[in-house]
Amino acid sequence: MDRICPELIAAANQALTKSFQQDFRALGESLSRRGLDIKNILAESASLTVALPSWGFSQAGTRFGRFPIAGEPRNVAEKMFDAAVVNDLTGITPRVSIHVPWDKPIDSKILKRQATSLGLAFDSINSNTFQDQPGQRYSYRFGSLSHTDRAVRRQAIEHHLECVEIGRALGSKALTVWLADGGSFPGQQHLRLALERVIGSLREIYSALPKTWRLFTEHKPFEPAFYSTVVQDWGTSLMIAQALGPQAACLVDLGHHLPNCNIEMVVARLIAANRLGGFHFNDSKFADDDLSTGSIKPYQLFLIFNELVDAARDPETKKSRPPFEPAYMIDQSHNLKDPIEDLMLSAVEIHRAFTKALLVDRTALARYQEMNDVVMAERTLKVAYETDVSPILAEVRRQAGAALDPVAVYRRCGYREAKACERRN
């Protein structure tokens, strides 16, 4: 069993049709009282797609242990089948972002052909210099692109060039660089020189980048470095992008901020600098928890999309070159939930936040902001946020041939059980 059969989805949808249609009609009526046409919202809502992380399909565990579940994918080909299930049932996740060397294809042509036959394509390719690989000449124990030793930096640069080659063969259009480089003790690293070395190394990678590609740098305040991560925040990430050139942009991973950081402000600033490359969606309570998107701070997710929708509608942003096209990707790690279920629900939460942001009455909001009417400005956001857009999300899925209730169909179809028999180590 490799795909969810369309008849099963159609039958499950059929059983829900009546109640779904009632809900959709009721929402349409209440939106029209607010001057909104549900058809327009539906069309815009259907424009969103999110990429899935290849590394999110197994139980990652924590550094204290891992509790595998039966039927986990054993290689990149099996991860693609799992990704296809998520996409077949949600209709909004047609791309996979892969991690090298974890998912290094034996034959890129075969992997690409498999993806195409599953209705999938490849998003940004991720490098990995945060671990040593078997047979590797030099260790990344003390860093990679920032290492004091030129030979280690060279090895890390070569790895990124290899990622670009693989990505090129697969049809990727971006390279994501997350560096674990940093120091855990004061004095360990020269703070300015470490950044200079990272920028120097990235310049070499950037110069080998195909012209149609983008290079994303991901910031993170700490972990695994516990004192001085080299690319620790969006300011450093922005400095790097500006030093490299127009193809470089900043990637915002929602879990990579210190507690209480106003992430929507970070997003707004990166948009203002025209350097918002994209997102790694997840959620967190304490640090880089990699929890399900929208599980802890759904209002924050909405406020981020509010900035994105606001920018997309701004005539100034429309003129920006390179164009304003943030890449949407999920970056979660699963310890407890079935990854397929969790990725489906996270994709739906992202879709939900985006669709709610489409409902914001921007003319009214601008007026209240001008008048300094704090209460009404905030209410304008809340009215959109409090609207249950589930029927719109469901209709987008239905029109894409996906499921009104993805998790219910997934549980019914027995995919995990079938894989548990098939994928024995």
Ligand code: AFD
């Ligand atoms: C890291 C980063 C980054 C990286 C991933 C690897 O978020 O995106 O690729 O985890 O597991 O924390």
Ligand code: MN
């Ligand atoms: Mn990330």
Ligand code: MN
């Ligand atoms: Mn992370």
